[in-house]
Amino acid sequence: MSTYGPKLAEIFEPVIAKFIEELENTKLFDEVDEGENVYEGVGTKAMVVMGTDTIRSVGMQKLQHTVIIYVLIFTTEVGVSPADLRKTMSPAYDALLADITHGGTCWKSLPRKWDPGLLQYGGQTYVGIAGEWEIVNFQSYAAPTS
Numbered sequence: 001m002s003t004y005g006p007k008l009a010e011i012f013e014p015v016i017a018k019f020i021e022e023l024e025n026t027k028l029f030d031e032v033d034e035g036e037n038v039y040e041g042v043g044t045k046a047m048v049v050m051g052t053d054t055i056r057s058v059g060m061q062k063l064q065h066t067v068i069i070y071v072l073i074f075t076t077e078v079g080v081s082p083a084d085l086r087k088t089m090s091p092a093y094d095a096l097l098a099d100i101t102h103g104g105t106c107w108k109s110l111p112r113k114w115d116p117g118l119l120q121y122g123g124q125t126y127v128g129i130a131g132e133w134e135i136v137n138f139q140s141y142a143a144p145t146s
Helices: 008-025 082-088 090-097
Strands: 031-033 044-059 062-075 108-121 124-141
Touching: 008 031, 008 044, 008 062, 008 090, 008 124, 062 090, 062 108, 082 090, 082 108, 082 124, 090 108, 090 124
Parallel strands: 031 044
Antiparallel strands: 044 062, 062 124, 108 124
């Protein structure tokens, strides 16, 4: 029987939970989730969504997972420009960059994109920010037995 660790869900689920917690702690958002709910409220929402997990062998019995996490921020407030939102949401970016291990849930997490503009979601167009973060975690596996 082969063993490995951490399990696949442990590679990214704790990181996503920590991203959500760090964004909630900024008090900038009316709602933060993984995108499971279409936002119908008024105000500003953030979504933390896992993207692609690229896996490669990096040594004896070790895999490197490079996972893209999307941070999507949008507002329903009238009269807010992309420049306004960029300035208002800079503390959210700073909060995500404050600890690149996110409480030890990953080896590192660095931003790849923080793009203010217009976002389409749920059939609507919003002023928003499309953020992209690259996280890296490692996974060990047992040597094959013959």
